[in-house]
Amino acid sequence: MNFSESLDKLVSLVTGDLADLRQLLVALLIGTVILVFFIYLSRWIKKIVRIRLAKRTEDSLLADFIAAGIRFIVLIFGITLVLRFLGLTGAVSGILAGAGITAFIIGFALKDIGENFLAGILLAFKRPFKIGDLVEIQGISGNVRALNLRDTQIKTLDGKDVFLPNASIIKSPLINFTIDGYLSYGFKLGLGYGCDYGKAMALITETLNRVPGVLSGQKGPLALVSEMGDSSLLIRVSYWVNTYDREHADHLVRSAAVLAVLEALEEAGYPLPGRIIELKGALPGDENQSQT
Template sequence: MLQDFTAVLHGYWSQLLYMLPRLLLAAVVMGGVWVGAGRLRSWLAAKLSTHSDDPLLTDFLTQVGRWVLVLIGIAIALNIMGFTGVVSGILGAAGLSAFVVGFAFKDIAENFLAGIILAFNRPFGINDTVKIQDMFGQITKLNLRTTEMGTFDGRDISIPNAIVLKEPLVNYTRDGFIRQDFVVGVDYDDDVAAAIALILEQVRQEPEVLTDREPFAVIDELAASTVNLKVFFWTDTEDYRRATLELRSRVMNRVKKALMEGGYALPPDILELRLPNKMPAIPIQVAVAQPGTLADPPEDPKKPGINPTASPGASLGPS
């Protein structure tokens, strides 16, 4: 038994010595391919960036080129080690394996193909502000499987490419400008036309408001206590937060100050309180304190809850 075991070990050792040069050569090839893949990615990025102004497409294509070279290197290494039959079997069974693997990794394959379509279709670019479903933020990167988004409250979201491709996508920055609006209410006794002229004058004075697209204001609603004016203006969207949220706040503050300084009333909403006609009278107590004191007047013991100093008939009831 010991002789058989020794013979087996000797056979394995002989095979190892026979395969060792091939293993070393395959390792050298894989190392060279890995380094070459990194160099290829840098070279492709430099070449594509000179012919394309879309960094999103450039990054995606460099990733694809790198992994294609790595897969070719793996096939060469297997051939060097004598696994030509394995490689041929893999390639020969590509049809069946593609079905099986495609079914097992359906989502991965779907997201990969969606990433290719997004890379060439380009519905957004790097740093574009978009909304996908209820997710709102800036695009930071397009990977082989996911689209990376950074929200304005500091969250990083990875969205599967298939969702990005299938769902409606709203791009707020692709055209370079966006329209903003807000509502301001003035009193019914105010001159509405003069108020609109003053508002538009203040809007035009804000440097970041686009002047080639004229701002305007209209009467939006005749509310209970105010005439509501809706103001529209256009702004650049290179920096969405600064060009929309911060600018809108500054414009509204400027308009508020100008209206108040111009003598225009900005009344709050008026709420009308109606009491039922058959509601019973509710007695109230009117406290009359002597000058310089905070003492409550004495109560009439014969009429609890009613102050004798109150005017006759003082009650809260139906008018």
């Protein structure tokens, strides 16, 4: 083989490799375009499905979950299509079939994902809570913000976002404080002995009825005797609020209720004694002072 033939062979090899590389780059570019298309398509479909479901059902939690599930299916279809276009489906299947340890690890990881996904489906259709409900799960209290495919987002009362796995919610006791939209609050106060207790309790309920956000009627405020304290008669005050009333936040209503009752009782001249402790005998240090 002379120099000219060797050079021609080298050029043909390089040209063939460049052609293969060009073909691979074109395939990767087309695959990327297809994947990006399906990403945007899944988002658009999720938005349309959520809007359509929101018109047919009042449960926004269920609508969001179904829309997210459909978006996930569209994404999986798009990824599968890209792999088939690149001719990688056989290679991926061969790798997973040949690597037993890898398959075991992936299967173990997907077990938790599948468990949380199925738990999310149960939560979406069983509906133990809705968006905005005040719940307590595993000692965590807050408002439900979203039900995702894997977890549920809780906004705590101090502003933290907590993401609880759906499977743990299914397995744990759940307290829903606002499933019917109503929540009861209360506090205790002491009335000094000897005052007109009936008029004082009537004044308390009348005052609470004027506080914005406090419900009236069948769920109106109550003032009942709780017990007899050492220096005062303890009164248990309770009232209801509508948690769906976005105009009056619960914590602001609670603060306004306590302040309004205290100011009304003080203006009416009712004594609100603190806890009085009577000490008998000499106080520590008195004997030393008397000897000096």
